[in-house]
Amino acid sequence: GAVVSQHPSWVICKSGTSVKIECRSLDFQATTMFWYRQFPKQSLMLMATSNEGSKATYEQGVEKDKFLINHASLTLSTLTVTSAHPEDSSFYICSAPSNYGYTFGSGTRLTVV
Amino acid sequence: GIQVEQSPPDLILQEGANSTLRCNFSDSVNNLQWFHQNPWGQLINLFYIPSGTKQNGRLSATTVATERYSLLYISSSQTTDSGVYFCAPTGNQFYFGTGTSLTVIP
Numbered sequence: 001g002a003v004v005s006q007h008p009s010w011v012i013c014k015s016g017t018s019v020k021i022e023c024r025s026l027d028f029q030a031t032t033m034f035w036y037r038q039f040p041k042q043s044l045m046l047m048a049t050s051n052e053g054s055k056a057t058y059e060q061g062v063e064k065d066k067f068l069i070n071h072a073s074l075t076l077s078t079l080t081v082t083s084a085h086p087e088d089s090s091f092y093i094c095s096a097p098s099n100y101g102y103t104f105g106s107g108t109r110l111t112v113v
Numbered sequence: 114g115i116q117v118e119q120s121p122p123d124l125i126l127q128e129g130a131n132s133t134l135r136c137n138f139s140d141s142v143n144n145l146q147w148f149h150q151n152p153w154g155q156l157i158n159l160f161y162i163p164s165g166t167k168q169n170g171r172l173s174a175t176t177v178a179t180e181r182y183s184l185l186y187i188s189s190s191q192t193t194d195s196g197v198y199f200c201a202p203t204g205n206q207f208y209f210g211t212g213t214s215l216t217v218i219p
Contacts, residue, residue, distance in 0.1 A: 034206075034207060036209075043199065043211050043212055046206065049206070091154050093154075095207065100158070100161065101146050101161035102146060102203075102207055103158070104148075104156040106155045107155060
């Protein structure tokens, strides 16, 4: 089946620093990658959609200058949380469509202190 | 966008019991998936089911697209089934339901 590898699994960073989260499709080409955010005990909220070689499309209310998304190749998409603040602490997860439906990364738990 | 409602929101089962989780959606969809999110946050794809019925071990799912609902059946529940179950219909994007939080107690 299709696999999306997401790293890191968890990260703790200081306020004001930036954190990069990577999602790699291991055995298929991910022309599209969806990025989600999940607060505790809540559902997944779509943040943005990235397409290889073009600018990401952000959902309403998501700051594109804060959440930088890059999809430079067919197997790698990255989300960078810039100038992180404690309110950015959350669970971030990526997903890509494949022949087996939508495949999700294992998620990244970000804690900003 | 598509509105997705799942019921019940919370469910506690004795090990060995059966249960049915429901997902209602507000509009026509191209596809629908059921996921299990384990306590560590990982999403496991259970079913890719735009219509009809599929079974995988103790789990089965039925989607009636014309009536805009899907059901997930869990039989002989085990403690490892605990977690949150999401349904996610797909229109022009992926929509997540509110989830059913399942706790199976020994």
